Amino acid sequence: MRDRLLFAGQLLFTLLVAAFLVVPAGLSIAAGVTVNYFRGIQSGVTLQWVVQVWDLYADTILLSFIIAFGTLAVTLLAGVPAAYALHLRGGALSRMIEEIITLPVAIPGLALALALLLTYGDFSEFRRSWLFIMVGHVIFTMPFMVRSVMAVFATIDVKTLDEGAASLGASPWRRFRDVIVPNAVPGILAGSLMVVTLSLGEFNLTWMLHTPLTKTLPIGLADSYASMRLEVASAYTLIFFIMIIPLLVAMQRFADRGQVK
Amino acid sequence: MSGGGHGAAVHIEHCGKTFADGTRALEPATLAIARGETLVLLGPSGCGKTTMLRIIAGLELPDPGGKVLFDGKDMTSVPIERRNVGMVFQSYALFPNMTIAENIGYGLKIRGMAKPDRAARVAELVALTGIAGLENRRVDQLSGGQRQRVALARAVAIRPRILLLDEPLTALDAALRERLRGELNRLLRALGITAIYVTHDQAEAMELGDRIVVMRKGAIAQIGSPREIYFAPQNRFVAEFIGAANIVETTVEDGRLVLPGGRLSINGANNLAQAVAMIRPETIGIVAPGNVPLSGMIDSVSFVGDRQRLVVSGAAHKPLTVDAPNTIDAKAGERVGLLIAPEAVRLLPPET
Numbered sequence: 214m215r216d217r218l219l220f221a222g223q224l225l226f227t228l229l230v231a232a233f234l235v236v237p238a239g240l241s242i243a244a245g246v247t248v249n250y251f252r253g254i255q256s257g258v259t260l261q262w263v264v265q266v267w268d269l270y271a272d273t274i275l276l277s278f279i280i281a282f283g284t285l286a287v288t289l290l291a292g293v294p295a296a297y298a299l300h301l302r303g304g305a306l307s308r309m310i311e312e313i314i315t316l317p318v319a320i321p322g323l324a325l326a327l328a329l330l331l332t333y334g335d336f337s338e339f340r341r342s343w344l345f346i347m348v349g350h351v352i353f354t355m356p357f358m359v360r361s362v363m364a365v366f367a368t369i370d371v372k373t374l375d376e377g378a379a380s381l382g383a384s385p386w387r388r389f390r391d392v393i394v395p396n397a398v399p400g401i402l403a404g405s406l407m408v409v410t411l412s413l414g415e416f417n418l419t420w421m422l423h424t425p426l427t428k429t430l431p432i433g434l435a436d437s438y439a440s441m442r443l444e445v446a447s448a449y450t451l452i453f454f455i456m457i458i459p460l461l462v463a464m465q466r467f468a469d470r471g472q473v474k
Numbered sequence: 475m476s477g478g479g480h481g482a483a484v485h486i487e488h489c490g491k492t493f494a495d496g497t498r499a500l501e502p503a504t505l506a507i508a509r510g511e512t513l514v515l516l517g518p519s520g521c522g523k524t525t526m527l528r529i530i531a532g533l534e535l536p537d538p539g540g541k542v543l544f545d546g547k548d549m550t551s552v553p554i555e556r557r558n559v560g561m562v563f564q565s566y567a568l569f570p571n572m573t574i575a576e577n578i579g580y581g582l583k584i585r586g587m588a589k590p591d592r593a594a595r596v597a598e599l600v601a602l603t604g605i606a607g608l609e610n611r612r613v614d615q616l617s618g619g620q621r622q623r624v625a626l627a628r629a630v631a632i633r634p635r636i637l638l639l640d641e642p643l644t645a646l647d648a649a650l651r652e653r654l655r656g657e658l659n660r661l662l663r664a665l666g667i668t669a670i671y672v673t674h675d676q677a678e679a680m681e682l683g684d685r686i687v688v689m690r691k692g693a694i695a696q697i698g699s700p701r702e703i704y705f706a707p708q709n710r711f712v713a714e715f716i717g718a719a720n721i722v723e724t725t726v727e728d729g730r731l732v733l734p735g736g737r738l739s740i741n742g743a744n745n746l747a748q749a750v751a752m753i754r755p756e757t758i759g760i761v762a763p764g765n766v767p768l769s770g771m772i773d774s775v776s777f778v779g780d781r782q783r784l785v786v787s788g789a790a791h792k793p794l795t796v797d798a799p800n801t802i803d804a805k806a807g808e809r810v811g812l813l814i815a816p817e818a819v820r821l822l823p824p825e826t
Contacts, residue, residue, distance in 0.1 A: 369570070370567075373565055373567040374567050376567065378569070379533075381628065381629075381632060382555050382581055383584050392571070396570055
């Protein structure tokens with residue numbers, strides 16, 4: 214009897230906490246399809262706000278995806294070999310480099326953006342292109358890729374595998390391609406998931422780095438909150454959910470399959 | 475490249491190893507390994523045996539001045555992937571992303587061998603190592619003993635000049651270890667390849683080695699055949715590390731050891747006043763007291779099947795261990811004579 218009471222109490226508490234987090238998301242989504250949020254849902258349900266957002270901001274959504282996958286490409290190409298090198302070498306120097314790579318997570322995005330602007334602000338072509346934002350995203354997301362790949366390396370004794378492949382005559386590149394990368398797949402997938410989602414949602418850095426022509430989805434969202442009806446901004450949130458949830462689910466599935474194998 | 479299927483001769487000259495943190499893993503050592511020989515590096519953990527193997531493999535660079543030669547050719551700065559050595563790792567280092575056949579064939583694939591030839595060679599090796607039928611399995615579907623065989627097959631598939639084995643049986647349980655030891659021995663003899671085998675297990679070293687290098691604290695303590703190492707250890711460390719040994723430290727009078735339980739005649743001690751001697755437990759005979767000059771009291775009897783191990787006190791300063799036949803009737807508390815032939819007593823240099 215006491216156990217059941219305890220269980221009921223715990224369940225109630227969990228549900229309350231979940232509701233605390235889920236209700237705002239639900240309200241925001243509801244606001245996006247309400248004719249007039251201040252009059253409430255009885256004012257009617259409409260898709261006009263969604264259509265309006267799509268007309269106004271479709272290009273920010275596209276750009277967000279371009280930047281996210283561009284960031285992913287760079288973090289994969291640079292991060293996976295970096296993790297391999299750092300893991301194999303070990304020692305104090307590798308530790309130091311690892312810490313330096315991780316630093317941007319702790320530094321406020323605004324400060325990073327400021328440093329980038331101070332240094333590269335005068336390269337106007339670069340400054341105006343979306344590549345500038347992507348560079349910021351790479352700096353910010355790189356530790357997540359490097360760390361997840363290194364975590365896998367730590368569990369599979371990658372050093373011995375590497376030596377095993379070397380003893381059979383494989384060059385460093387062959388070893389990397391045939392043995393290291395295939396065995397690091399779970400870490401690479403987990404890292405990719407982090408990088409893409411972080412890049413899609415990144416606001417701090419992007420706010421400082423964007424131009425009127427290089428707005429990403431979160432910047433557009435801030436823009437609409439600031440300058441348009443609440444319903445429009447909420448419709449934007451709805452679109453954000455619709456875009457990102459299937460992506461997350463797909464990548465999670467992919468990652469799970471990689472692990473089972 | 476000469477030697478055909480018999481591998482290369484290996485010379486190690488003044489190879490020492492100091493790690494970046496300043497620890498000396500290996501004192502400069504010089505060693506010659508003949509073509510086709512199986513050399514065992516034996517010693518407790520931390521004695522430098524694995525470091526020496528890794529220097530020969532090309533996984534570690536010796537300290538400046540050290541040289542590694544294969545068939546007289548300087549290989550010191552050649553990386554492992556261009557040394558054509560086969561290596562079996564303690565953890566096997568099998569690739570989890572490949573099947574068993576792909577693992578065994580990987581070195582052949584690197585060498586650009588055509589697929590049908592590769593398949594034929596893999597079939598040959600799975601038959602040789604007794605793992606036929608497992609070709610399409612994944613590494614995690616294999617038992618420890620099977621993995622060990624795959625690692626061996628993969629290492630010899632490339633017809634290496636030298637086969638390097640780093641504690642290949644240590645991860646297995648005792649019974650399996652003993653069986654695989656026999657198989658490994660037959661395989662090494664059949665291949666006639668130069669092999670360097672690292673172990674801390676003296677039974678493995680005895681069975682497999684043409685010669686054994688006993689190592690201690692980064693230095694070579696003795697090099698010799700298993701018989702030499704066992705019967706003629708050059709120092710106390712080797713005597714005690716290989717097999718069981720009674721070490722007797724005492725004064726000498728008229729070429730005989732002076733012991734609490736009597737006098738013991740030995741060879742070659744005529745000019746000594748003090749001696750350190752080794753007596754193997756199985757060389758001590760149990761006889762009736764009074765018939766021989768040395769006697770003592772049985773402290774304990776442990777019956778272990780093929781023999782019984784007695785501990786006899788009062789004969790020497792410390793209790794002596796005696797391996798007696800399993801047929802004699804010995805009881806604790808009994809007084810017995812100890813029959814030790816002079817040639818069974820090995821004099822050791824005094825400990826420095």
